[in-house]
Every structure is written in structure tokens, then in C-alpha cells.
Amino acid sequence: MRLSAVAILAGTFTAAAAVCVVAATFSAGIVEDNAIDGVETEFTREGIEWAEVDANGLQVFVHGTAPDEAARFRAITAAGKVVDAARVIDETLVAEPEDIRAPDFAIEILRNGDAVSLIGLVPTGFDRAALIDTTGRIVGDAEGVSDLLETADFPEPEGWGDAIGVATRALEMLPRSKVSVEAGSVAVQAMAADAAEVRRVTARLEGAASEETELALDLSAPRPVISPFALRFVKEDGAARFDACAADTEAARESIIDAAQEAGAEGTPGCVIGLGVPSRDWGAAVSRSIAAVDALGGGSVTFSNADVSLIAAEGTAPELFDEVTGQLERDLPDAFILDAVLPEPPDPDSDEGPTEFTATRSPEGEVQLRGRLNSEMARITADSYARARFGSDAVSVGTRIDDDLPESWSARVLAGLEALSVLANGSVRVTPETIEVRGNTGNSDADAELATLLTDKLGESSYDIDVTYLERLDPTLGIPTPAECVDQIRAIVGARKITFEPGSATLDASAKDILDEIAELLKVCGEIPLEIQGHTDSQGREVMNQQLSQDRAQAVLDQLRQRRVLTASYRATGYGEEEPIADNDTEAGREANRRIEFRLIEEEPETDAAALETEGVEYPAPTGEEASEAAETAEDAETAEEGPGNEPD
Template sequence: MRLSAIAILAATFTAAAALCAVAASISVRMVEQNSAAGVERRLEREGIDWAGVDANGLQVFVHGTAPDEAARFRAISAAGKVVDAARVIDETLVAEPEAVDPPHFSVEILRNDSTVSLIGLVPAEYDRARLIELAGNIVGDPDGVSDLLETARFPVPDGWGDAMQLATLALEELPRAKISAEAGQVAVQAMTDSAQARREVQADLEAAAPEGTRLALDLSAPRPVLSPFTLRFVKDDAGTRFDACSADTEEARAAILEAARAAGAAEGAGCVVGLGVPSRAWSDAAVAAIGAVDALGGGQATFSNADVSFIAPVGTPPARFDDVTADLEAALPDGFVLDAVLPEPPDPDADRGPVEFSATLSPEGRVQLRGRIDSEMARTTADSYARARFGSEAVSVGARIDDDLPDGWSARVLAALEALSMMANGAVTVTPESIAVRGDTGNPDASAEIAALLSEKLGTDDYDIEVAYLERLDPTLGIPTPAECVDQIRQIIGARKITFEPGSAVLDGSTRELLDEVADLLKVCGEIPLEIQGHTDSQGREVMNEQLSQERAQAVLDALRQRRVLTASYRAVGYGEAEPIADNDTEAGREANRRIEFRLDEAEDAGEDAAPGPEDVEYPVPTGDEAVTEAAASDAAATSAEEGPEDEQD
């Protein structure tokens, strides 16, 4: 009985413990569910859909991959608002950030004489301080540079360095400019002092533009003052053309050129826009005169300010001439004065002996004066004027005196000589009827300038101008021939040498200045057929020598390319030990044989029958130590390179 009571009591306690355990388990599960549900609802309300929630007892686990660190922090903070923050276990991850595209690097350089502003974004690795220093040196005042540049830590884009070098050159050449530079592209807007300065700057920048860098130029020049304001339109057997053309506005220029094209002039005719127009109706007068020439089927119209000369072709019917000139006179605006001439047909019975004065200027600069002149004083004056213009030793006079010449003959002769001085070579002929000017020039505006000169000196007298512009004569370009370029390279290098580190194709640092000078010349020479030859001595294996010579020639070519030389027409060739110029048995001879030569590429040069230039001459190579010294000094009309004491040996 007693045992039964104890058993009952134990069973009662056991049952109570079991009930407590079940109740505790249910309570914990309810806490877990409520905590997880509460946190989930909170995350949902805050729009955090990437996070999941689990609970284990009193601990709440937040898991998932956050798009960034800020999103992860928001999720953990939101969970801590529902349950005690100490119960929140952070099991979230942060996604790897996506690659950020590099920004657009660009620099805008604004220069106004002695002040420069630098604006833009540049790579952090770019030497920004060097750019600021260069700008200060260019304007002559470091304090004149305003640095408004920002930097970003991204790789330097391809073509950035070349673009900045070209932009720096433009900054140096243009005192008033806006220069925009980015990788592979440079745009320049600037005002130059004159049309000639604009041509020179344009030629310099285009020659210096590296391969792969696009250059956009918008260069303007102040309009010149034209005195007299001249226009000369001719239609004859030689074609329809302007000998000179002036306009006061772009609209006037377009109207005049359109009238000329309608009369048969070729596309591309030029017309100078300038100041000094005698009337705002200039283009109306010019268009009317051009139309009159076209209506007669030939002739010429010449304007010198407001004076207009209209000369009909020989043989024009008088009635037709009267009708056209009457229409022209009615069409000319107020203030213009017309002088219309119908030339008399030549008399077949008249004396055909030439009444003329001529002067010729040879390409070598020799001047000869022939023909008739009206007095001894006039001949002396013409002789003195020619010697002053062309040099005392260059002039020979064979003119004879004729006192039966038209009035104003001496003035016409002097005007013709002045026109001759504006050409590189050519001839002028003065007759009672006209002045003819023929020749070649390196000035693209020479024809217009000669017409303006004759118009100023002689009014609207008849003159005929045929002057050809030849680029090779243009002093603003100064382009030497390929043979002259090779000869000038030899003169630049002289006794110096292009050197390499021993046994390698790595250029020695001492060669940098020499290659800079060669590069400056080659930029002027343009695309010439140049072969850069590498040569070695006979030490070592032949195959290795040939390979080394090829690598060295290529290293020189690459160095020139890095200096912004256009090298598309160049090639590098290694000849190894095959073409010695001295004895390989002596140290001096081996040193002379280790060399770089610049020669015209025979495969690309003009035909095989061309006369050899100094770069093509074969020189005999003496033997012995004295001969080696002589060969090294002459260098076989080429330039040399050495590596140092020895080439690479076996």
C-alpha cells in the first residue's frame, strides 16, 4: 500500500515534467515562428526582397545576398527593430560590384596670349604637373596657367599621349586658341594673324599629327585689306577663269563664283574675301560684268575699285557690242564707271615688227631685259630697278632705245618688272596693247596679287596673267626632295652614331637627341621611300648577326614612329655582316661596320633609269688601318650605328 502511494507520486511528477517540456517546446516554437514572421513582415514593408529569415530558439538568422553594403545594413537594422538586436545573426553576403566603365577623359585648353585655362578630366597616371609646366613655359608665365583639371583613377586610354602631345604643339603655335583633346582626337579652333600664318600652322599640325590621331582644324584669319579692290574675269581660247577675284562678304563671294560657273568657269575657282570694297553693291556689279563677257562669248572684264574695263573679243559685231555694253552700263550700280573697248581688227598690211619689251627670270635667278624702251633714262631706271630686285650680278640688259613708243611705256615696264619679281621664274612682255605675265610661283595668291599690282599701277589697262602655283616652290612648306632628305640626314648625324646597348637592339640613351633631330627632318620630308638598314661586323654567327641587325633597324624605325614621324613608306632591313664598309680584322674596322644606314628604298623609288644620287654611289673600301679610318669618316655616304665595344659574340 505504501509502495503504491510512492509510485503514484512519482508518476505524478513525471507527468508534470513531461507536460512542462511539451509546453516549453510549444512556447519556443511559437517564439521562433512569431520572431521569424515578424522579421519577414518588417523586411517586406521596407521593400527588402532579397533577404530570407530563419529562427532557432531565440536566435533569428538573416541570410541572402545583398546588392551592396548599404542594403545589407538596412536588412540587419530592420530585423533589430522587431527582435532584440542581440538575437539577430547576420548570415548575409554582399554581391561583387560590377565593373565600372571608365569616364570620358578630355581636356579643353583655352589660350588668350599669356593666359591659359586647363579644364577637364585626366587619368591619375597622366603627368598632369608636366602639362601645367609646359603651358607655363609656352606663355612665359607659370602664374598665367589656371588649373581646373580633375583626375580619376582609371587606366590611361590608348591614344591619349599622342593626342596631348599634338594639343601641346597647337598650344605653342597659336596664341589665341581653343584646343579640345581626347584619346585619338584633337580639335583646334583658333584665329591666326594672316592667311599665310594659317597655311603654315595648318601644314605644321597636319604633319605632326600621329598616325591614328584625328585632327580637326577650324583656323580663321582676319580679312585682309585689299587695295585696290580688284576683279578680272577672262574668257578666251585658253578657257574661262579669274585672274583675280575679290569680294567683301561670303555671300558676295558665292554670288560671284556662281555667275562665273554659269559662264563656263571650272569648279574650285578662288575669290579672296577682304576689306576695302568701294561699294556694297560690288557683287552686283561683278555679276553683271561676268554676264556681259558670257553674252559676247568671250572677252574680259577688269575692276579696279569702281573703274570697270570691258574689252570685247576681236571681231565682235559692233551692233552686238553696243547692245551688250548698253545692258552692262544699265546694270552697273551707281558709282561704277564703265570703259568699254571693241578692239580694231588687225591690219594685214601693217608692219608686223614687234613693238615690245620683255624680261625673263630663269629658275637659277638670271634676269635678261630685251626689246624696246623709250629713253636712255628709262633704260637706266629699268636696269637699276632690276638689279635692286634680283641682284646686280644676275641682270643683263639688251634693251634698245625707241623714242616712238606710246605714252606711259616706262611705267608699264617698271610694273612688269615688279610683277616678275613676284614669281620664282617666268617672263613678262609689254606691248602697246597689253602686258603678259607667265611663270611659276610658290605663292598660291600670286595671280591675284599681280593683278592687283598691275591694276593699281596701270588702272584698267589690258593685261594677261598665267601664273602656276607649284607646291615645291612654296617657301611656307619647304619640302626637300627624297634625295635631299637622305643627304640632310647624313649631314645631321655627321660624326655622331646611333648606338645600342651591348649585344642588344635597345637604343642607348645618348642617342635620344640625335634621333629627335632626324625625326624633325623626316616630318618635313613627308612620305619618302626610305630604307633603314642595319649592319654588323663579322664577329659571331652569321644568322645571329642578321637577326640582330634586323632588330636594330626595326628599333630605329619604332623610335621614329614614337616621335610622330609618318613611317608608312619606310621599311627596316637587316643585312647582318653581308655589306661591310671596312676591314673586319681590326677593331676600328669592326666598329665602322656596326652601323645604321638611311637610304632611298630602290624598290619604291622612281625607275631604274634614274641618275644615281649621292645616296646610291658605291664607294671603294680601302684596306689597312688608315683605310679603315678613311672609310669610317666618309661612312659610304650613309649614317652609322654601334652597340658599344662589341657586337654579341658566339
């Protein structure tokens, strides 16, 4: 009995345990299935298709290969919304990333004279040393190359080598430039010497670039210094043209061209924008003068700085001439002086044949002189001048003497020979009425230069210019030398003054235009060794005059720096009253001594000399050693008068 009771009790417990195991297993299955279904539903809602879910009791396993780390994090977060995050076991993998994208390789090359900086990122396999050697040879000094390049371990992109080749070509041609290089593209920003240089560089770089290399050029040229500032407009037989045209601003050029078109000029005539204008009213003065020529029905008007010469066409009615020129004289701004001429009609009863002198220059350089001269001395002078200009072996002379020629004949002949020297080949014909210039030239500005030359030499005389620019004859021009830059400063200043407020170093408002033009030129000249000198008269205490001159020189330097001129190679020096160029006992002399000079920094002579005076006022000439020293100094000195009032307050 006892054994049977024990067996029954043991069986009962065993059965109960079995029932519990079955119940627990069934409950766990339900929990697992619910967890899996809930997480999968959440994955579907979140758009997560790559992940799979499994469960083991209370633990939920998420596995699969995520496209990236962000996707993996989204899947684990989504599972944690359904079950306790502590129960979520992350068994996911992240796909290996595709090949890393190569960086954008680029170089910026900055050149300023003999200094070059290389900045940017290049491929590791790129021959960096070769680029540095090439730029070093271009500037003539390998130590002048600053290597600021970094590298990345990627292959060279397509078009990289071609772009580097074009970039080094640009660097070679442009001493002051910024060249930006990327695979398949080159961008160049630079300042060229003149418009002709811009055209040449553009043509060469476009020829060097392959079809696969994109080339972007931003080349600018400084405004040329025009001295004298000249313009000549002619209207004859209903046709109008410019022999020379210059303007100081874009607005002035537009108004001049508009006036010329109103007067009958066809197309869009060229007109050079330059420095050295005698008045800011230049555009208005020229436009009104062109309108006057048109109102007369023909003739010419010539500007040489502020001098205006208007010559009416032969046969113009005197009443119309007086009316038009009188109105023009009233309309011209105060700075301009008008000289109007009504030519006398020729004498129909005269039996004299044509009176003329001709000079021709062949493409081979042979020069022939033919026609009339007014004396044996004039013939010797013309012969000597031609041989000096063109070479003794190149000149042949076949002239005769005519005592009845006008007194100005010799001057006209010499002006004609000088005009011929501007041409590569051509001819000059001189008559009592006009000078005709015909031929070919490699100078794109030859028309303007010839008009300026003849106007300067002959004043109101009539002349006719018809020359053709041929690019193959155009010589290679470069950035001005330091000496040329100082000469051009002299031309810019001309008869104007750099003025200061009395007794101070504060620049007068009238000095702004001069400094604007000087700054524009100096940006082209670069870092030349330039000294800006301040000078005063002898009034006041010597030590105060010296300090005032120093402050004024420094003020000019500061103003140039504010105009973004590179002034590291410049210095400002005040000389006070130590170096007068005129007598301090007169007001005119004291005014001349109050000045700013621009000189090249070079080995100083033992005794300094008088600086070149820019206003053209003549003072008693020095003699002996003083004259010799003054001649040496005048070659590199620029004097800009400041006006009265240097005494300290």
C-alpha cells in the first residue's frame, strides 16, 4: 500500500511538470511569433526591406546587410519601438562602400614678376617636381617658386596634363597673372601691356589649348598715356572719319562716337581711352566741335591737348563760317582755345605746276626723296635727317631747289619724313596745302600717333592719313621698363599739379585725378624701385619744412597704396628745403620749389641736382658743373608741383 501511494504521488508530480513544460513552450512560441510579426510590421511601415527578424524567447535578433550605417541604425531603432530595446540583438552587417570618389584636383598659380606661388591639390602620381622646375625656368630663379601644393593618392584625371601645359604657357607669357587649373579647364586672369598684347596672348593660348581643354581668359590692358592728347575728325565729300581719336572715359568715347555718326561717320569708329586728358570736359568739347564741322558741311577739327584747330572746307560761305565758329567758341569749355581758319580759294589764273616733295619707303627699307626744297641748306638738312632715320645706305636723293617755296616748307618736309619713319613701308607727299601719308604699319595706333605727330609739329596745317595695320608687322611689346614708367608718370602729370591744403599734408581734392591715373600706370609697372620725394621752399623753420615734406611724400605713398598699388619697393622721403630748383626770393620760385618728385631708386650721384620741372616754366639755366648734374638728374626725375602754402600753420 505504501509503495502504491508513493508511485501515485510521483506520477502526479511528473504529469504536472510535463503539463507546465508544454504550457511554457506554447507561451514562449506565442511571444516569439508576436515579436517577429510586430518588428516585421514596423520594418514594412518604415520601408526597411533589407532586414530580417528572428526571435529566441524574449530576445529579438535583427540581421541582414544594410546599405550604409544610417540604414542599419534605422532598423535597430524601428525594432526597439516594438520590443524593449534591451531585447534587440543587432546582428546586421554594413555593405562595403563603393570606390571613394576622387577629390577635385586644382592648382592656382600666382606670378608676380620673378616670384611664383603654387597652391592647391594634385594627384600623388603627378610629376610635381617637373612643374616646379618649369616655373623656376620661366622666372629664371628656382628659389622664387613657393611650393604650397598638397597631394592625394588618386590617379590623374583625364585632361589634367593638357591643362597643365596650357597653364605653364600662359605663365610664361604673362609676368603678372593668376592661372587657375583644373582637369580639362584653365582660367587666366592677367594684366597685359596693351591691347595688342592682349590680342597676341589670346591667339597663342587659344592655339595651344586642345579641343578638350576649356580656356577662360580675362586679360586686361592699362589705358595708354597719350601725350599730347590728340584727336582729328575730317569730313569731306559727304564722308566722315577719324584720323585719330582719344577719350578719357567710356562715357566720353560714346558721346564722341555718337557725334561722329550724326556727322556721317559709318559703323563704330575706334577711339582709344587713355590717360593725360587736359580737361574732364574733353568729351563735350570734341562732340560740339564735330557738330560744328558737320554744320559747315565739311572740313576738319584737330585737338592737341586744349588747343582746337578747325579748318573749314574750301568754298564755305564766310557768313556760315562766322556763325558756326562763333557759336562753337561760346560753347567750348573754358579750358579750350579755338583757332578757326577759312581757306582762301586757289587762284584760277595761276600757271604754276604742282609744288610738292615726296618721300617713299619700300618694304625692303629703301627710301627715295624727290621734289622741291627751298634752299641748299634745306636739302642738306633733309638728306642728313633721312639718313639718320633710315640708314645712310638706304637713302637716295633726287631733289631740286625752288626759292619761291613758303617759309614753313622745311618744317613740313621734316615732319613728313618723321611720319614716314612710323610706317613699315609707304609714302609721304608734301604740298603747300596738305601732307598726305600712305602705307602699311605694324602699329595698331599708327593713325593716332601720326595725327598727334603732325599736329604737334605743324599746328593747324591740313594733312591726310591713310595707313593700313598689318598684324604680321606688329612687333612684340612688353611691360614698360622702370625708366619708361617714370617717363610715363611725367607724361601723365604734364602741366597739372599735385596740390595740398596750405601748411598741411592733406591732399587737395584736385590731386585725385592725377593720382588715379598714376596708380593705374604703376599697377602695370609692378614693383619698380621708386622714391616719392617731397620738397618745400625756404620759408619757415628748416626742421618743420623737412617734416612737412616727409609727411607730404608719405601722404602720396599712402594714397597710392589705398588705390591697391603694390608699394613694397617704394619709399617716401622728405628733403625739405635742401634741393631748390628755383630762386626762393620770388613767389614763382618758391612755388616751383614746393613739389613732389618721382625718381627711380638707384646709386645716388655725389651731388644731387635740380629735378625736372613739369610746368614748362623756364628758370635761369645752371652753368658749369651744375648744368651737367642737372642734365643727368632730369632723365629719371618727375616733378609735380604742389602749389603755394607749404609753410606750417
